[in-house]
Amino acid sequence: MDKEDRLQRIKERHKFRELPREDKPLIAGFRFLLGDYPSLKQWTTRSNTVHFSGEPWVHRVVVLEKEENKSIFKIDIFLAQKRSLDVHEALFESYLNYAHEYTRLRGEDYGIRLGDFCLLSKFNDNILGVDFVRNNVAVGLVSYGQVDFDLVDLAKQMDEALKAELTLSVLERSGKTPIIEKFSSSEERIKPGEKTKLQISAADPIGEELLYEFEVPSGSVNWDPKQQEYYYRAGGELGIQTIILHVINERNLLASSQIQIMVIKAGR
Structure with missing residues:
Protein backbone atom coordinates (compact mmCIF):
# COMPACT_ATOMS: atom_id res chain seq x y z
CA MET A 1 0.00 0.00 0.00
CA ASP A 2 1.51 3.32 -1.07
CA LYS A 3 1.40 6.55 0.91
CA GLU A 4 -1.65 7.97 -0.86
CA ASP A 5 -3.68 4.81 -0.25
CA ARG A 6 -2.74 4.77 3.40
CA LEU A 7 -3.58 8.44 3.77
CA GLN A 8 -6.96 7.86 2.15
CA ARG A 9 -7.69 5.05 4.61
CA ILE A 10 -6.84 7.34 7.51
CA LYS A 11 -9.26 9.95 6.21
CA GLU A 12 -11.98 7.35 5.85
CA ARG A 13 -11.37 5.92 9.30
CA HIS A 14 -11.83 9.31 10.91
CA LYS A 15 -14.72 10.24 8.63
CA PHE A 16 -13.21 13.55 7.58
CA ARG A 17 -14.13 12.90 3.99
CA GLU A 18 -17.83 12.75 4.91
CA LEU A 19 -17.86 16.22 6.45
CA PRO A 20 -18.46 19.26 4.25
CA ARG A 21 -15.44 21.52 4.40
CA GLU A 22 -17.06 24.26 6.48
CA ASP A 23 -18.36 21.71 9.00
CA LYS A 24 -15.03 20.21 10.05
CA PRO A 25 -15.41 21.45 13.62
CA LEU A 26 -11.91 21.15 15.04
CA ILE A 27 -10.17 22.81 12.16
CA ALA A 28 -12.96 25.35 11.88
CA GLY A 29 -12.70 25.98 15.58
CA PHE A 30 -9.00 26.67 15.42
CA ARG A 31 -9.39 28.94 12.43
CA PHE A 32 -12.28 30.86 13.91
CA LEU A 33 -10.75 31.29 17.33
CA LEU A 34 -7.32 32.28 16.10
CA GLY A 35 -8.34 34.35 13.13
CA ASP A 36 -11.48 36.27 13.90
CA TYR A 37 -9.92 38.44 16.58
CA PRO A 38 -10.66 42.09 15.81
CA SER A 39 -7.25 43.59 16.56
CA LEU A 40 -4.87 41.00 15.17
CA LYS A 41 -2.27 43.68 14.43
CA GLN A 42 -2.60 45.44 17.77
CA TRP A 43 -1.71 43.02 20.57
CA THR A 44 -0.13 45.40 23.02
CA THR A 45 -1.69 44.49 26.37
CA ARG A 46 -0.83 41.59 28.60
CA SER A 47 -4.15 39.85 28.24
CA ASN A 48 -7.14 40.17 25.95
CA THR A 49 -10.23 38.00 26.18
CA VAL A 50 -12.81 37.41 23.49
CA HIS A 51 -16.10 35.88 24.62
CA PHE A 52 -18.28 33.63 22.52
CA SER A 53 -21.29 31.63 23.61
CA GLY A 54 -20.94 27.92 24.34
CA GLU A 55 -18.33 25.92 26.16
CA PRO A 56 -14.67 26.90 26.20
CA TRP A 57 -12.35 24.26 24.80
CA VAL A 58 -9.39 26.43 23.82
CA HIS A 59 -8.05 27.65 27.14
CA ARG A 60 -5.13 29.80 26.13
CA VAL A 61 -3.31 30.90 23.02
CA VAL A 62 -0.05 32.57 23.96
CA VAL A 63 1.89 34.76 21.55
CA LEU A 64 5.54 33.76 21.74
CA GLU A 65 6.98 35.77 18.88
CA LYS A 66 5.51 38.37 16.60
CA GLU A 67 6.63 39.62 13.18
CA GLU A 68 4.79 41.71 10.64
CA ASN A 69 2.76 38.83 9.20
CA LYS A 70 3.59 35.84 11.40
CA SER A 71 3.19 34.97 15.02
CA ILE A 72 4.17 31.86 16.94
CA PHE A 73 1.55 30.62 19.37
CA LYS A 74 1.28 27.92 21.97
CA ILE A 75 -2.12 26.30 22.23
CA ASP A 76 -3.39 24.64 25.41
CA ILE A 77 -6.59 22.65 25.00
CA PHE A 78 -8.98 21.84 27.79
CA LEU A 79 -12.57 20.63 27.99
CA ALA A 80 -14.58 22.54 30.55
CA GLN A 81 -17.92 20.81 30.55
CA LYS A 82 -18.54 17.14 31.28
CA ARG A 83 -21.43 16.88 28.87
CA SER A 84 -19.21 17.88 25.96
CA LEU A 85 -16.19 15.87 27.02
CA ASP A 86 -16.69 12.71 25.00
CA VAL A 87 -17.86 14.55 21.89
CA HIS A 88 -15.08 17.12 21.76
CA GLU A 89 -12.39 14.79 23.03
CA ALA A 90 -13.25 12.13 20.47
CA LEU A 91 -13.23 14.66 17.65
CA PHE A 92 -9.97 16.22 18.76
CA GLU A 93 -8.32 12.85 19.30
CA SER A 94 -9.39 11.79 15.81
CA TYR A 95 -7.88 14.91 14.36
CA LEU A 96 -4.62 14.45 16.24
CA ASN A 97 -4.41 10.88 15.00
CA TYR A 98 -5.06 12.01 11.47
CA ALA A 99 -2.52 14.83 11.73
CA HIS A 100 0.11 12.51 13.16
CA GLU A 101 -0.37 9.98 10.37
CA TYR A 102 -0.41 12.73 7.77
CA THR A 103 2.87 14.23 8.92
CA ARG A 104 4.45 10.79 9.36
CA LEU A 105 3.53 9.79 5.82
CA ARG A 106 5.17 12.97 4.60
CA GLY A 107 8.36 11.81 6.28
CA GLU A 108 8.02 14.25 9.19
CA ASP A 109 7.49 11.96 12.13
CA TYR A 110 7.00 14.64 14.77
CA GLY A 111 3.28 14.23 15.38
CA ILE A 112 0.99 16.85 16.82
CA ARG A 113 0.11 16.89 20.50
CA LEU A 114 -1.76 19.03 22.95
CA GLY A 115 0.27 22.06 23.90
CA ASP A 116 2.45 22.05 20.80
CA PHE A 117 3.57 25.29 19.25
CA CYS A 118 2.10 26.51 16.00
CA LEU A 119 3.03 29.13 13.45
CA LEU A 120 0.26 31.44 12.31
CA SER A 121 0.62 33.11 8.91
CA LYS A 122 -1.65 36.05 8.15
CA PHE A 123 -2.68 36.16 4.50
CA ASN A 124 -5.30 38.89 4.87
CA ASP A 125 -7.75 40.13 7.49
CA ASN A 126 -9.74 36.91 7.63
CA ILE A 127 -7.61 34.03 6.38
CA LEU A 128 -4.83 32.36 8.32
CA GLY A 129 -2.53 29.42 7.78
CA VAL A 130 -1.59 27.38 10.83
CA ASP A 131 1.50 25.19 11.09
CA PHE A 132 2.35 23.16 14.15
CA VAL A 133 5.98 23.56 15.09
CA ARG A 134 8.20 21.29 17.16
CA ASN A 135 11.81 22.22 17.83
CA ASN A 136 11.51 25.01 15.27
CA VAL A 137 10.44 22.55 12.55
CA ALA A 138 7.03 22.98 10.94
CA VAL A 139 5.27 19.63 10.99
CA GLY A 140 2.26 20.23 8.76
CA LEU A 141 -0.58 22.59 8.07
CA VAL A 142 -3.49 22.30 10.46
CA SER A 143 -5.98 22.23 7.64
CA TYR A 144 -7.94 19.85 5.51
CA GLY A 145 -6.92 21.04 2.10
CA GLN A 146 -5.80 24.57 1.32
CA VAL A 147 -6.35 27.70 3.37
CA ASP A 148 -8.90 29.36 1.14
CA PHE A 149 -12.04 30.11 3.11
CA ASP A 150 -13.22 33.22 4.87
CA LEU A 151 -13.21 33.05 8.65
CA VAL A 152 -16.09 35.44 9.15
CA ASP A 153 -18.38 33.41 6.90
CA LEU A 154 -17.14 30.25 8.55
CA ALA A 155 -17.92 31.60 12.01
CA LYS A 156 -21.53 32.14 11.05
CA GLN A 157 -21.85 28.50 10.05
CA MET A 158 -20.31 26.98 13.14
CA ASP A 159 -22.37 25.11 15.68
CA GLU A 160 -22.97 26.98 18.94
CA ALA A 161 -21.24 24.24 20.92
CA LEU A 162 -17.98 24.98 19.11
CA LYS A 163 -18.02 28.71 19.78
CA ALA A 164 -15.77 29.22 22.75
CA GLU A 165 -13.90 31.59 25.01
CA LEU A 166 -10.39 32.44 23.97
CA THR A 167 -7.72 34.12 26.04
CA LEU A 168 -4.82 35.77 24.27
CA SER A 169 -1.84 36.57 26.47
CA VAL A 170 1.01 38.52 24.98
CA LEU A 171 4.40 37.51 26.30
CA GLU A 172 6.02 40.86 26.92
CA ARG A 173 9.18 39.05 27.95
CA SER A 174 8.98 35.90 25.89
CA GLY A 175 10.27 32.78 27.60
CA LYS A 176 11.45 34.61 30.71
CA THR A 177 11.46 32.83 34.04
CA PRO A 178 9.71 34.14 37.16
Whole structure:
Protein backbone atom coordinates (compact mmCIF):
# COMPACT_ATOMS: atom_id res chain seq x y z
CA MET A 1 0.00 0.00 0.00
CA ASP A 2 1.51 3.32 -1.07
CA LYS A 3 1.40 6.55 0.91
CA GLU A 4 -1.65 7.97 -0.86
CA ASP A 5 -3.68 4.81 -0.25
CA ARG A 6 -2.74 4.77 3.40
CA LEU A 7 -3.58 8.44 3.77
CA GLN A 8 -6.96 7.86 2.15
CA ARG A 9 -7.69 5.05 4.61
CA ILE A 10 -6.84 7.34 7.51
CA LYS A 11 -9.26 9.95 6.21
CA GLU A 12 -11.98 7.35 5.85
CA ARG A 13 -11.37 5.92 9.30
CA HIS A 14 -11.83 9.31 10.91
CA LYS A 15 -14.72 10.24 8.63
CA PHE A 16 -13.21 13.55 7.58
CA ARG A 17 -14.13 12.90 3.99
CA GLU A 18 -17.83 12.75 4.91
CA LEU A 19 -17.86 16.22 6.45
CA PRO A 20 -18.46 19.26 4.25
CA ARG A 21 -15.44 21.52 4.40
CA GLU A 22 -17.06 24.26 6.48
CA ASP A 23 -18.36 21.71 9.00
CA LYS A 24 -15.03 20.21 10.05
CA PRO A 25 -15.41 21.45 13.62
CA LEU A 26 -11.91 21.15 15.04
CA ILE A 27 -10.17 22.81 12.16
CA ALA A 28 -12.96 25.35 11.88
CA GLY A 29 -12.70 25.98 15.58
CA PHE A 30 -9.00 26.67 15.42
CA ARG A 31 -9.39 28.94 12.43
CA PHE A 32 -12.28 30.86 13.91
CA LEU A 33 -10.75 31.29 17.33
CA LEU A 34 -7.32 32.28 16.10
CA GLY A 35 -8.34 34.35 13.13
CA ASP A 36 -11.48 36.27 13.90
CA TYR A 37 -9.92 38.44 16.58
CA PRO A 38 -10.66 42.09 15.81
CA SER A 39 -7.25 43.59 16.56
CA LEU A 40 -4.87 41.00 15.17
CA LYS A 41 -2.27 43.68 14.43
CA GLN A 42 -2.60 45.44 17.77
CA TRP A 43 -1.71 43.02 20.57
CA THR A 44 -0.13 45.40 23.02
CA THR A 45 -1.69 44.49 26.37
CA ARG A 46 -0.83 41.59 28.60
CA SER A 47 -4.15 39.85 28.24
CA ASN A 48 -7.14 40.17 25.95
CA THR A 49 -10.23 38.00 26.18
CA VAL A 50 -12.81 37.41 23.49
CA HIS A 51 -16.10 35.88 24.62
CA PHE A 52 -18.28 33.63 22.52
CA SER A 53 -21.29 31.63 23.61
CA GLY A 54 -20.94 27.92 24.34
CA GLU A 55 -18.33 25.92 26.16
CA PRO A 56 -14.67 26.90 26.20
CA TRP A 57 -12.35 24.26 24.80
CA VAL A 58 -9.39 26.43 23.82
CA HIS A 59 -8.05 27.65 27.14
CA ARG A 60 -5.13 29.80 26.13
CA VAL A 61 -3.31 30.90 23.02
CA VAL A 62 -0.05 32.57 23.96
CA VAL A 63 1.89 34.76 21.55
CA LEU A 64 5.54 33.76 21.74
CA GLU A 65 6.98 35.77 18.88
CA LYS A 66 5.51 38.37 16.60
CA GLU A 67 6.63 39.62 13.18
CA GLU A 68 4.79 41.71 10.64
CA ASN A 69 2.76 38.83 9.20
CA LYS A 70 3.59 35.84 11.40
CA SER A 71 3.19 34.97 15.02
CA ILE A 72 4.17 31.86 16.94
CA PHE A 73 1.55 30.62 19.37
CA LYS A 74 1.28 27.92 21.97
CA ILE A 75 -2.12 26.30 22.23
CA ASP A 76 -3.39 24.64 25.41
CA ILE A 77 -6.59 22.65 25.00
CA PHE A 78 -8.98 21.84 27.79
CA LEU A 79 -12.57 20.63 27.99
CA ALA A 80 -14.58 22.54 30.55
CA GLN A 81 -17.92 20.81 30.55
CA LYS A 82 -18.54 17.14 31.28
CA ARG A 83 -21.43 16.88 28.87
CA SER A 84 -19.21 17.88 25.96
CA LEU A 85 -16.19 15.87 27.02
CA ASP A 86 -16.69 12.71 25.00
CA VAL A 87 -17.86 14.55 21.89
CA HIS A 88 -15.08 17.12 21.76
CA GLU A 89 -12.39 14.79 23.03
CA ALA A 90 -13.25 12.13 20.47
CA LEU A 91 -13.23 14.66 17.65
CA PHE A 92 -9.97 16.22 18.76
CA GLU A 93 -8.32 12.85 19.30
CA SER A 94 -9.39 11.79 15.81
CA TYR A 95 -7.88 14.91 14.36
CA LEU A 96 -4.62 14.45 16.24
CA ASN A 97 -4.41 10.88 15.00
CA TYR A 98 -5.06 12.01 11.47
CA ALA A 99 -2.52 14.83 11.73
CA HIS A 100 0.11 12.51 13.16
CA GLU A 101 -0.37 9.98 10.37
CA TYR A 102 -0.41 12.73 7.77
CA THR A 103 2.87 14.23 8.92
CA ARG A 104 4.45 10.79 9.36
CA LEU A 105 3.53 9.79 5.82
CA ARG A 106 5.17 12.97 4.60
CA GLY A 107 8.36 11.81 6.28
CA GLU A 108 8.02 14.25 9.19
CA ASP A 109 7.49 11.96 12.13
CA TYR A 110 7.00 14.64 14.77
CA GLY A 111 3.28 14.23 15.38
CA ILE A 112 0.99 16.85 16.82
CA ARG A 113 0.11 16.89 20.50
CA LEU A 114 -1.76 19.03 22.95
CA GLY A 115 0.27 22.06 23.90
CA ASP A 116 2.45 22.05 20.80
CA PHE A 117 3.57 25.29 19.25
CA CYS A 118 2.10 26.51 16.00
CA LEU A 119 3.03 29.13 13.45
CA LEU A 120 0.26 31.44 12.31
CA SER A 121 0.62 33.11 8.91
CA LYS A 122 -1.65 36.05 8.15
CA PHE A 123 -2.68 36.16 4.50
CA ASN A 124 -5.30 38.89 4.87
CA ASP A 125 -7.75 40.13 7.49
CA ASN A 126 -9.74 36.91 7.63
CA ILE A 127 -7.61 34.03 6.38
CA LEU A 128 -4.83 32.36 8.32
CA GLY A 129 -2.53 29.42 7.78
CA VAL A 130 -1.59 27.38 10.83
CA ASP A 131 1.50 25.19 11.09
CA PHE A 132 2.35 23.16 14.15
CA VAL A 133 5.98 23.56 15.09
CA ARG A 134 8.20 21.29 17.16
CA ASN A 135 11.81 22.22 17.83
CA ASN A 136 11.51 25.01 15.27
CA VAL A 137 10.44 22.55 12.55
CA ALA A 138 7.03 22.98 10.94
CA VAL A 139 5.27 19.63 10.99
CA GLY A 140 2.26 20.23 8.76
CA LEU A 141 -0.58 22.59 8.07
CA VAL A 142 -3.49 22.30 10.46
CA SER A 143 -5.98 22.23 7.64
CA TYR A 144 -7.94 19.85 5.51
CA GLY A 145 -6.92 21.04 2.10
CA GLN A 146 -5.80 24.57 1.32
CA VAL A 147 -6.35 27.70 3.37
CA ASP A 148 -8.90 29.36 1.14
CA PHE A 149 -12.04 30.11 3.11
CA ASP A 150 -13.22 33.22 4.87
CA LEU A 151 -13.21 33.05 8.65
CA VAL A 152 -16.09 35.44 9.15
CA ASP A 153 -18.38 33.41 6.90
CA LEU A 154 -17.14 30.25 8.55
CA ALA A 155 -17.92 31.60 12.01
CA LYS A 156 -21.53 32.14 11.05
CA GLN A 157 -21.85 28.50 10.05
CA MET A 158 -20.31 26.98 13.14
CA ASP A 159 -22.37 25.11 15.68
CA GLU A 160 -22.97 26.98 18.94
CA ALA A 161 -21.24 24.24 20.92
CA LEU A 162 -17.98 24.98 19.11
CA LYS A 163 -18.02 28.71 19.78
CA ALA A 164 -15.77 29.22 22.75
CA GLU A 165 -13.90 31.59 25.01
CA LEU A 166 -10.39 32.44 23.97
CA THR A 167 -7.72 34.12 26.04
CA LEU A 168 -4.82 35.77 24.27
CA SER A 169 -1.84 36.57 26.47
CA VAL A 170 1.01 38.52 24.98
CA LEU A 171 4.40 37.51 26.30
CA GLU A 172 6.02 40.86 26.92
CA ARG A 173 9.18 39.05 27.95
CA SER A 174 8.98 35.90 25.89
CA GLY A 175 10.27 32.78 27.60
CA LYS A 176 11.45 34.61 30.71
CA THR A 177 11.46 32.83 34.04
CA PRO A 178 9.71 34.14 37.16
CA ILE A 179 11.54 36.81 39.13
CA ILE A 180 12.29 36.25 42.81
CA GLU A 181 12.52 39.75 44.21
CA LYS A 182 13.02 38.76 47.84
CA PHE A 183 13.59 35.57 49.83
CA SER A 184 14.70 36.00 53.43
CA SER A 185 13.97 34.95 56.99
CA SER A 186 12.87 37.19 59.85
CA GLU A 187 15.30 35.34 62.16
CA GLU A 188 18.80 34.15 61.26
CA ARG A 189 19.22 31.92 64.34
CA ILE A 190 16.51 29.76 65.92
CA LYS A 191 16.31 26.74 68.26
CA PRO A 192 14.91 23.28 67.44
CA GLY A 193 11.11 23.42 67.24
CA GLU A 194 11.01 27.20 66.86
CA LYS A 195 9.74 28.88 63.75
CA THR A 196 10.66 31.93 61.72
CA LYS A 197 8.68 33.83 59.11
CA LEU A 198 9.84 33.55 55.50
CA GLN A 199 9.62 36.77 53.55
CA ILE A 200 8.96 36.01 49.89
CA SER A 201 8.24 38.32 47.00
CA ALA A 202 8.10 36.94 43.45
CA ALA A 203 6.52 37.97 40.17
CA ASP A 204 6.00 36.57 36.69
CA PRO A 205 6.87 38.68 33.62
CA ILE A 206 3.42 38.15 32.08
CA GLY A 207 1.37 37.87 35.24
CA GLU A 208 0.89 34.11 35.35
CA GLU A 209 0.11 32.39 38.63
CA LEU A 210 3.11 31.12 40.58
CA LEU A 211 3.63 27.92 42.52
CA TYR A 212 6.10 27.82 45.44
CA GLU A 213 8.00 24.67 46.37
CA PHE A 214 10.65 24.27 49.06
CA GLU A 215 13.60 21.98 49.68
CA VAL A 216 14.38 21.66 53.39
CA PRO A 217 17.12 19.36 54.82
CA SER A 218 15.68 19.35 58.34
CA GLY A 219 12.45 20.79 59.70
CA SER A 220 9.59 21.95 57.50
CA VAL A 221 8.12 24.92 55.65
CA ASN A 222 4.41 25.49 56.17
CA TRP A 223 1.74 28.00 55.20
CA ASP A 224 -0.03 30.02 57.90
CA PRO A 225 -3.52 30.76 56.51
CA LYS A 226 -4.30 33.27 59.26
CA GLN A 227 -1.15 35.34 58.77
CA GLN A 228 -1.06 34.60 55.03
CA GLU A 229 2.63 33.77 55.09
CA TYR A 230 5.09 30.90 54.97
CA TYR A 231 7.21 29.97 57.97
CA TYR A 232 10.08 27.58 58.62
CA ARG A 233 9.97 25.36 61.70
CA ALA A 234 13.36 23.96 62.73
CA GLY A 235 13.82 20.23 63.17
CA GLY A 236 16.23 18.55 65.55
CA GLU A 237 19.30 18.89 63.37
CA LEU A 238 21.69 21.61 64.52
CA GLY A 239 23.84 23.82 62.35
CA ILE A 240 23.28 25.71 59.13
CA GLN A 241 20.08 24.74 57.32
CA THR A 242 19.89 25.69 53.65
CA ILE A 243 16.32 26.27 52.47
CA ILE A 244 15.80 26.35 48.71
CA LEU A 245 12.78 28.08 47.19
CA HIS A 246 11.56 27.08 43.72
CA VAL A 247 9.10 29.38 41.98
CA ILE A 248 7.31 27.85 38.98
CA ASN A 249 4.92 29.56 36.56
CA GLU A 250 2.17 28.09 34.37
CA ARG A 251 4.63 27.52 31.51
CA ASN A 252 6.74 25.36 33.85
CA LEU A 253 9.60 27.85 33.83
CA LEU A 254 11.44 27.83 37.12
CA ALA A 255 13.49 30.25 39.22
CA SER A 256 15.25 29.29 42.44
CA SER A 257 16.77 31.05 45.41
CA GLN A 258 18.09 29.97 48.79
CA ILE A 259 18.67 31.21 52.32
CA GLN A 260 20.53 29.81 55.31
CA ILE A 261 19.24 29.63 58.88
CA MET A 262 21.37 28.59 61.86
CA VAL A 263 19.70 26.13 64.23
CA ILE A 264 21.35 26.41 67.64
CA LYS A 265 21.12 24.47 70.90
CA ALA A 266 18.40 25.42 73.35
CA GLY A 267 19.66 27.72 76.11
CA ARG A 268 22.11 29.61 73.93
